[in-house]
Amino acid sequence: MTVVCVPDSNARELLGALPDGVEVIVWDGEGTKPERLAETVFWVPQVEDCTNLAEKFEAMPKLEVTQLTSAGFEDIIDHVPDGVTLCTARGVHGSAVAEMVMTVVLATLRRLPHFVEAQRQGRWEPMEADDLRAKRVLIIGAGDLGEQTARRLRSFDAAPVLVAHTAREGIHATSELPSLLPEADVVVLTVPLTPDTTGLVDAEFLARMPDGALLVNVARGKVVDTDALLAELTSGRLRAALDVMEPEPLPEGHPLWKAPNLIITPHAAGSIAQAGPRAFALVNAQVRRFVAGDDLVNVVNGGS
Structure with a gap:
């Protein structure tokens, strides 16, 4: 038996x-x-x-x-x-999480948080937005989730660039990040949490991202240095969407709750x-x- x-x-x-x-x-x-x-x-x-x-x-x-x-x-x-x-x-879970990536990327580029807040306040407030066409999207983590995200991005005429620990055909190595980050309109984190990826997104990493770029984390909270990201969000230089964060669950009163240019979802990407x-x-x-x-x-x- x-x-x-x-x-x-x-x-x-x-x-x-x-x-x-x-x-x-x-x-x-x-x-x-x-x-x-x-x-x-x-x-x-x-x-x-x-x-x-x-x-x-x-x-x-x-x-x-x-x-x-x-x-x-x-x-x-x-x-x-x-x-x-x-x-x-x-x-x-890759398809569901990839859909969440697309949701928050499109919501950010098309300024949905702004329009939702204007609706809540009863204000008619048009704003110029952006689209995904020709956007360079750096996907760090080239497993199933990274591949599924890249496939969806291509259907929106974006240009996904996959990154893994080791380079292979069509995929860059993480050692190339210093040269890849300055060209990225969006950075999506889909890596597993390992000693190599813990704290990967630190102040130096974020500083290499161009002004106005978007960071999306559907990996694990500890991949990102929370304080370093908060500094960039507060300054208004970068935008972010976090489905995972450190600490988690995010406690009441944590500064991330009120950080500008940020969409938070409560580890819900796979909850379908x-x-x-x-x-x-x-x-x-x-x-x-x-x-x-x-x-x-x-x-x-x-x-x-």
């Missing part, structure tokens, strides 16, 4: 039918441990679970696979025991009605691959 553990009853329902010989148990990682938990070989944690991970892994000594329902893995990877394969949900069904369709396929002895997809850490 193959024991699969999912975080809640809704996840069990979304998981759907599985092959004979698979038993699904429910455990949110807290409270009373269900029977057969110690027999679990395939675990689906709660979204972005980062608490008491060592204890959770200890409760499943036979675990072979940890399957995330998010693309991010920075909170868990250092806790995964040897011999346990870690897989992400790469590709599941189909996120759960799409994620667990992937989980279902992964369980079937595991049972059949086939190679899993989206493997981050293959164990040792």
